[in-house]
Amino acid sequence: MALAKISGENRRIKSILFLICCALAGIFPHLMEPSKNLFPSIILAVLLGGYGLRVVLRDRRDNYQLQNEYLIKSEKFVETLPKVDVLVAARDEENVIERLVSRLLSIEYPEEKISLWIIDDGSQDRTPDLLKKLRTRFSRINVLSRPLISDGGKSGALNSVLNKTDGEWLFILDADAQLQSNVLLRAIALALHGGWSAVQLRKSVVNCELNQIASYQAMEMAMDAVIQRGRLASGGVSELRGNGQLINRKVLECCGGFNEQTITDDLDLSFRFLLTRSPIVIMWDPPIQEEAVESLSALFRQRKRWAEGGLQRFFDYWPLLISKRLSKFKKIDLACFFLLQYVLPVVSFIDFIVSIILFEMPLYWPLSIVAFSISSLAFWKGCSQNSEGPRLPSPNFINILGATIYLAHWFIVIPYIVVKMSLFRKTLIWEKTDHIGS
Structure with missing residues (x-):
């Protein structure tokens, strides 16, 4: 099922409408009778919390893993391997x-x-000088250079090389990626034998012992993998994460290539795979390893980009997301996580501001507590599992409490981004994460 490119028109108007709706939702309980003003939050906490709990409990480490590791060593398997382009x-x-x-x-x-x-x-x-020297030393490395003024950011860079390659599969990596030598064989085997259109490797952190910020990011990535695999096991939606994604070329071409009108190519492509009914699987082991950002300023810069890209894809694709392209359960799954990821932080912020103005208690605290509790459970479950990659932080009480508090930064980032998207026209700039070489 082909999918036309989305241009991303009227994002500012959609952002304003989203902000207005969230503001009304945040104000509404304060207009109710005191005996009933917690009802909206409690009802949402039961419904969304119940679904979130189901998702976390459905994850199993052996789900979506290559069950027969000896397969990749067989001569017959090696002879039938498809061609792969690593980009x-x-x-x-x-x-x-x-x-x-x-x-x-x-x-x-x-x-x-x-x-x-x-x-x-x-x-x-x-970088250009180093690549020139490396290209001379290693003939297997192909280098394509684009001028700084080139359009499209990372998506444009990836699109520029597609017509120079002919692999059946594309393996997309970030520059700081570290990986086990047999990871591609295992991912290809899982994709071919499971009938998947894309395989996303679990992301892990190589420098998690650097400081608490890096440690919490390692826990967050494990939590994210648990939730994604649980959503997939529940019949819901799983997503790409940019680094360590193995993609079927034919499906990508059917989706129109990488979208150059987005700042998060992976999240945008996840929706286009979803809308073309092309399933994505999350592979726990072996993970793709990358550097965590090392400071609060770098963390907020990275998360602002993720929040904006994540939200704008809902604005771009919402007519298709509510169409018959998706099953009812996938629509429910998307709705639940849209409410928890994007609506709750903005509504809670509005609720907090109104409570200060009226000298009242915030009224969405039951829903927030449930959301953080489910995240804590996912932290514990993710960090309790074995990992072939870097050691995961211990899921003790102190670490889980700290990581849960750390998640509160989204309750600052997302309201800020929604206001920014409502007031200012977006200029598409590739704001890459700095890599130190840990």
Whole structure:
């Protein structure tokens, strides 16, 4: 089922309407009788909390894993492997580019069936010079350079190399990616034998012991994988996460390629896979390893981009999301997580402001408590599981409490982004995360 490209028109108007609706929802309980003003929050807490609990409990580590690891060692399997293009869009990555090339060359896959591409997207540091030297040393590495003024950000960089490659599958990595040598074989085997259109590797943090911010990000990634796999097991929606995604080329072409009108290509593409009924699976082991941001300022810069890209895809695709393209259960799943991820932080912020003005208690605290409690359960479940990658932080009480409090930053980021999207016209800029080379 082909899907036309979405242009993302009228995002500012949609943001204003979304903000107005959230404001009305935040104000409404304060206009009710005191004996009834907690009812809206309690009802939502029961409904959304019940669904969220079901999702977390449905995750199983063995779900969506390659059950027969010996398969990848058989000669028959190796002979029938499809061709794969490994793509990395890089900008100003002098700290990690040499390590990246080393990792790419270590991938276990028949050389005649794999091509390695690095797209230098207007780097202004030493990345172009380093790539030139590496290209001379390693003939298997292909480099495509784009000028700094090129349009489309990361999506544009990835699109620019598609007509130069012919692999049946695309393996998308970030420049700081670290991975086990057999990860591609295992992901391909899972995709082929499970009938999946895309495989997203669980994301893990290589520098989680650096500080608490990095540690909480490691826990957050494990929590995210638990929730995604639980949603998938419940018949809901799973999503791509950018780094470590294996994509079927035919499905990508059916979706119109990477969307150059978005700042989060992975989240946008997840919806287009969903709307073309192309299933995405989350693979727990082995994970894709990446650097966590190391400071609060870097964290908020990264999360503002994620929040804006995540919200704008709902604005762009909502007519299709409520159409007959999706099953009723997938619509319910999307609605529940849209309410928890995007609506609750804005409504809670409005509720808090109104409570200060009226000298009253906030009225959405039952729903917020339930949402944080489910997140805590997902933290515990994710960090309790075995991992082939970096060691996950211990799921003790202190760590889970700290990680749960850490999640509250979304209750600042998302309201800020909604107001920003409502007031200012968006300029599409690739605001990449800085990589130190941990």
